Amino acid sequence: MKKLVNVRLGGRVRSIVFDGDRVASIEEGALPAAPGDIDGKGLIAIPGLVDVHAHGCLGLDTMDADFAKMAVFRAKHGTTTWLPTSMTAYREDLERVCSATRDVPGARLPGIHLEGPHIAASRKGAQNADCIRMPDLEELRSLRPAAIRVTVAPELPGALEYVRGAAAMGVSVTLGHTDATFEQTCAAFDAGATCLTHAFNAMPGIHHRKPGPIGAAHAKGAYIELISDGFHVAPAVVYMMYKAFGPDRIVFISDSIRPAGGPEGEYDCGGLRVFLKNGEARLEDGTIAGSTATLWDCVCRAVSFGIPFEDAVKMATATPAAAAGLDAGTIAPGRPADVLLVDDSGAAPALRSVILRGETFDPPQD
Numbered sequence: 412m413k414k415l416v417n418v419r420l421g422g423r424v425r426s427i428v429f430d431g432d433r434v435a436s437i438e439e440g441a442l443p444a445a446p447g448d449i450d451g452k453g454l455i456a457i458p459g460l461v462d463v464h465a466h467g468c469l470g471l472d473t474m475d476a477d478f479a480k481m482a483v484f485r486a487k488h489g490t491t492t493w494l495p496t497s498m499t500a501y502r503e504d505l506e507r508v509c510s511a512t513r514d515v516p517g518a519r520l521p522g523i524h525l526e527g528p529h530i531a532a533s534r535k536g537a538q539n540a541d542c543i544r545m546p547d548l549e550e551l552r553s554l555r556p557a558a559i560r561v562t563v564a565p566e567l568p569g570a571l572e573y574v575r576g577a578a579a580m581g582v583s584v585t586l587g588h589t590d591a592t593f594e595q596t597c598a599a600f601d602a603g604a605t606c607l608t609h610a611f612n613a614m615p616g617i618h619h620r621k622p623g624p625i626g627a628a629h630a631k632g633a634y635i636e637l638i639s640d641g642f643h644v645a646p647a648v649v650y651m652m653y654k655a656f657g658p659d660r661i662v663f664i665s666d667s668i669r670p671a672g673g674p675e676g677e678y679d680c681g682g683l684r685v686f687l688k689n690g691e692a693r694l695e696d697g698t699i700a701g702s703t704a705t706l707w708d709c710v711c712r713a714v715s716f717g718i719p720f721e722d723a724v725k726m727a728t729a730t731p732a733a734a735a736g737l738d739a740g741t742i743a744p745g746r747p748a749d750v751l752l753v754d755d756s757g758a759a760p761a762l763r764s765v766i767l768r769g770e771t772f773d774p775p776q777d
C-alpha cells in the first residue's frame with residue numbers, strides 16, 4: 412500500500428496509508444518513505460476541496476457536456492470533487508448535460524447541479540430568461556440519476572410540491588435566484604430544502620423588517636452557499652456571515668464560469684455575452700455574471716478576511732460535502748484518497764501538492 416508520510420494532520424505528525432483510491436488507515440508519527448511512497452516533508456495535509464457550484468473554466472462550460480479538461484484544471488487547483496453546474500437552459504440541453512460521461516481524469520464528478528430552470532425572472536442574474544419555466548418534477552425525474560442538486564425559487568407556483576418531491580428522490584434542494592419573502596423561504600425549508608444558493612447574490616438582502624431568504628436560512632438552521640472571492644460579497648460581509656452561521660453551515664463555492672483561467676475578452680455563457688476585465692465577469696449592462704476564482708482562491712481570500720484557516724478549509728471541504736450528501740471532504744479510513752499538501756510558513760497558505768485518488772501531481776506555481 413502507498414503511504415503519505417511526514418505530514419501534519421490535526422496538529423500532529425502522521426502518515427496516511429492509501430489502498431488504491433481510498434484511505435486505508437492513519438498512523439501516528441512520521442514513517443520513512445519507501446519506494447513509491449509520498450514524502451509530505453512536514454506540510455499540512457487537508458482534504459481535497461469540494462465545489463458544489465461551478466459552471467466552467469478555460470473557455471469551457473458545463474453546458475458543453477464535455478468535462479475532461481475542466482476536471483483536470485480544477486484538480487490542479489485543489490478541487491478534487493466537483494458538481495458541474497448547469498445554466499437555466501432548455502430541457503433537451505439539460506438532458507444532454509446529464510447524459511454526458513462523468514468518468515474523466517481529474518476531479519471526481521459525482522453528479523450535476525441544476526441551477527434552474529425554475530427561477531424567478533426578476534432575479535435571473537446572468538441566466539437566460541427565455542429558458543425559465545415553472546417547477547416540473549417530471550422533468551427532474553428525466554434528469555436523474557445524474558441530477559443530484561437543484562436550485563429553485565421557492566415563491567414560484569408549485570415550488571413547495573417540487574421541493575418535497577425532489578427531496579423524496581434524494582436530490583439536494585437549494586433555494587436561489589429568488590424574490591421570496593422570509594415566510595415563503597421558511598416554508599420551502601420546512602418542505603425539504605436545506606441550503607441557500609450563493610447568499611446575497613440574485614436575492615433580496617437582509618432588511619431589519621424584512622429578513623428575506625438569508626434571514627430564513629439562519630432561522631431554519633440551513634446551509635448557505637457563499638462566494639468568498641471578495642467581489643460577489645464584500646470581505647466584511649463574508650466575515651459577518653461566518654460569525655452568524657459558523658463553519659458547519661457555510662458552503663464556500665467558486666461559482667466559476669467559462670472565462671475562469673482564461674484571457675480577458677468576450678465569452679458566450681448560456682447565450683449571453685459576458686465580458687472579462689480586471690478579473691471581473693459581467694454582462695453588457697454591468698450585471699455580475701459569475702466568478703473567475705478557484706475554490707482555493709476563495710479559501711485563501713477568506714483567510715485574508717480574518718477567518719481562521721482551519722474553518723476556511725472546512726467550509727470548502729466537509730461542509731459542502733455534508734450539504735450535498737457527497738462522499739468527500741474528510742481524511743479518514745474508507746474515505747477518498749484526496750489530499751492537499753499546504754505550506755503555512757508564509758504570509759498566506761500556499762498549495763504545494765495535490766493527491767487525487769492516491770496519485771500526486773503538482774499545482775501551478777505563482
